[in-house]
Amino acid sequence: MDATTPLVLAVFLLAGVTKGVIGMGLPTIAMGLLVLVMPPVEAAAILLVPSLVTNVWQLLAGPDVRSLLRRLWSMMAAVTVGTFVGIRLLVADDSGVANMALGVALAAYGILGLLGRTFQVKERHEAWASPLVGFATGITTGATGVFVIPAVPYLQSLGLAKNHLIQALGLSFTVSTLALGAALYGHGEVRLTFATPAILALLASLVGMHVGRFVRDRLEPDTFRKVFFACLLLLGLYSAFAALA
Structure with missing residues (x-):
């Protein structure tokens, strides 16, 4: 077992709980903590599997995939293009x-x-x-490995119901993860050596996400809104201070 394995498990367990509650936070927490012990591009490579699986799960568990795809297809296409533009910053370890x-x-x-x-x-x-929002989100994804800005504020601004918003976030994050994975692969940064930590990260994420969904299902809409924005605030502060470390 690698010396970083316990940290990887703890990080993705915490990230999974957060994602289960508010539908996001896994890449932000994972990248913010893992870059303290490894290069950002390696952290992003480990993130791909747990991010993809948990986001697909979140997407398919929602009420109406087809209508979201019809409504948001142009945003998803632009996310993909923007990610391939922004990936050079992450690969250069200048994030x-x-x-x-x-x-x-x-x-x-x-x-x-x-x-x-x-x-x-x-x-x-x-x-x-x-x-426009999709392209900007793609640039951010490529540069940082995190896909929340400006996608999350934009999707929240569409006035979607709680479960529809969670599903829309799952769609956006799924596309962002696939685009990031393809961009990293194109630069030779996806390697078999990341397979074991990625699988362990996935297992920890799924456990955490299950716990988080249990909590979310018991929140009233107004409480959910407050928790959602409070978590955004905490995630943002953490990401900013982690970048200074």
Whole structure:
């Protein structure tokens, strides 16, 4: 057993619980902690399997996959393109500034949400907003290995019900994970040596996610909203401070 194995298990157990509760947080927590003991590109490679499996699970467990695909296909296509553009920053191990900016943006959005100052995007604007948000999310994914900004604020602004929002996040994160994996593979950064830690990370994530979903199903809508934005704030602060380490 590698010396980092206990850390990998603990990190992905915590990340899985967070994801189970609010539908996100796995890549943010995992990348933020793992980069303290390994290069960001290696952390991103280990993240691929648990991220893909948990996001597909989250996507398929939701109420209506087809309608989400019809509504968000242009955003998903743009995410893919943007990821291949931004991957050079992650491969170059130059993601510190990007991660800090990501954390600050996430924390700011969490604060605004807790204050009740969320914004709404009307459906007639989605035709041009979705691909722009998707491309920006792809750039962030490629540069940091984290796929939350600006996808999460945008999807939350669409006024989706709790379970539809969780499913939309699952769709966005699934596409982002696939695009990140393809981009890393194209740069020769996906290797068999990552297989064992990736499988262990997956098992820990699934256990954590099951626990988190149990908690989420018992939250009232208003409580869920507060927990959602509080977690965004904490994740953002953590990501920003971890980038300074």
